[in-house]
Amino acid sequence: METIQNITRPRDTILKLLIEQSGCFVPGELLTGATRLSRAGVWKHIHYLRHQGFGITASIKKGYCLTEIPDRLFPALIQTGLETKIVAREVYYFESIDSTNRIAKQYAAEAVTDGTVVIAEEQTRGKGRMNRDWVSPQYSNILCSVIFYPPMPTSKVFRLTMLASIAVVRTLAAVCGVAASIKWPNDVYINGKKVCGILTEFFADHDSIKYAVVGIGLNVNIDIAHYPAIAGSATSLLQVCGHRVSRLTVFKNLAKQIDSLYQELLSTDGEDLQKEWQRHSMVCNRQVSIVSGEKIMRGTARGITRDGHLVLIDEQGELHEIVCGDLSLNLSEQ
Numbered sequence: 437m438e439t440i441q442n443i444t445r446p447r448d449t450i451l452k453l454l455i456e457q458s459g460c461f462v463p464g465e466l467l468t469g470a471t472r473l474s475r476a477g478v479w480k481h482i483h484y485l486r487h488q489g490f491g492i493t494a495s496i497k498k499g500y501c502l503t504e505i506p507d508r509l510f511p512a513l514i515q516t517g518l519e520t521k522i523v524a525r526e527v528y529y530f531e532s533i534d535s536t537n538r539i540a541k542q543y544a545a546e547a548v549t550d551g552t553v554v555i556a557e558e559q560t561r562g563k564g565r566m567n568r569d570w571v572s573p574q575y576s577n578i579l580c581s582v583i584f585y586p587p588m589p590t591s592k593v594f595r596l597t598m599l600a601s602i603a604v605v606r607t608l609a610a611v612c613g614v615a616a617s618i619k620w621p622n623d624v625y626i627n628g629k630k631v632c633g634i635l636t637e638f639f640a641d642h643d644s645i646k647y648a649v650v651g652i653g654l655n656v657n658i659d660i661a662h663y664p665a666i667a668g669s670a671t672s673l674l675q676v677c678g679h680r681v682s683r684l685t686v687f688k689n690l691a692k693q694i695d696s697l698y699q700e701l702l703s704t705d706g707e708d709l710q711k712e713w714q715r716h717s718m719v720c721n722r723q724v725s726i727v728s729g730e731k732i733m734r735g736t737a738r739g740i741t742r743d744g745h746l747v748l749i750d751e752q753g754e755l756h757e758i759v760c761g762d763l764s765l766n767l768s769e770q
């Protein structure tokens with residue numbers, strides 16, 4: 437963790453100071469003073485930021501002036517004007533990483549702040565449920581993992597998945613005016629195609645959650661047509677809205693929604709969360725099949741419990757609570 441902080445902290449400090457004074461010159465001495473770097477050290481970071489698409493004018497006499505901001509997910513950009521209490525107060529950023537969930541679990545075990553976010557521009561081994569891959573080209577989508585330390589028994593851990601899917605639905609409505617729906621257990625769909633997947637992983641001691649990592653992959657600007665393997669089943673905001681969407685705006689709103697839902701989760705019995713999930717559900721009262729290991733169950737999905745289990749009435753009229761599985765909608769239903 438130390439090495440990551442050493443690389444990104446000074447860069448973030450420089451960026452924060454440039455953002456604060458956006459459009460004005462920031463004296464070089466202010467940047468060297470704040471980062472404890474030499475002039476050459478500061479210059480190296482300026483060079484990197486320019487390479488990332490930031491417009492930065494340099495003047496020997498006046499210092500540096502920020503003129504243009506690219507759609508990158510740097511902590512300094514995320515945290516400017518961020519409306520959260522808990523989520524993303526601490527952010528670890530990677531241009532490329534194997535999986536944000538993997539590294540987030542490592543950080544979580546070392547005890548970071550509740551709500552810490554790990555975010556990446558690219559994953560080389562992005563993980564989906566059931567060991568599937570999660571495909572995402574660099575600088576296109578949102579790939580993040582949020583670390584939580586909820587004082588809760590393990591039986592409630594999937595409330596975090598519910599919370600994340602509701603947050604995504606709220607964000608898509610607020611930022612893009614798009615109506616999305618939730619497919620149990622962890623997907624968000626628009627017009628029948630998957631736009632977001634959520635992977636919650638956790639570590640428990642006896643019956644209580646030590647930490648949970650909620651990984652979110654949200655397709656923003658990926659051109660799905662270039663990915664034949666998922667073109668039939670997935671979509672992106674680019675495809676739905678017909679134009680590129682600012683990932684930074686989407687992520688900041690998402691962090692805000694997760695933040696308020698997490699506070700609600702910690703202070704209530706989960707009934708409102710359950711109701712909101714059911715309002716956005718695309719499976720309630722539909723004929724479904726659920727594959728769980730070797731078992732297949734068929735029936736009508738009735739809803740979800742407060743702990744995220746699917747309530748299903750099978751063909752014999754018997755009621756079941758299903759904890760996990762792969763759900764498909766029965767397309768032949770009327």
Ligand code: BTN
Binds near residue numbers: 536537578579580623
């Ligand atoms: C699924 O639909 O199966 C869940 C996909 C979850 C993908 C996200 S991307 C960010 C985080 N890091 C990972 O390796 N996976 C999750």
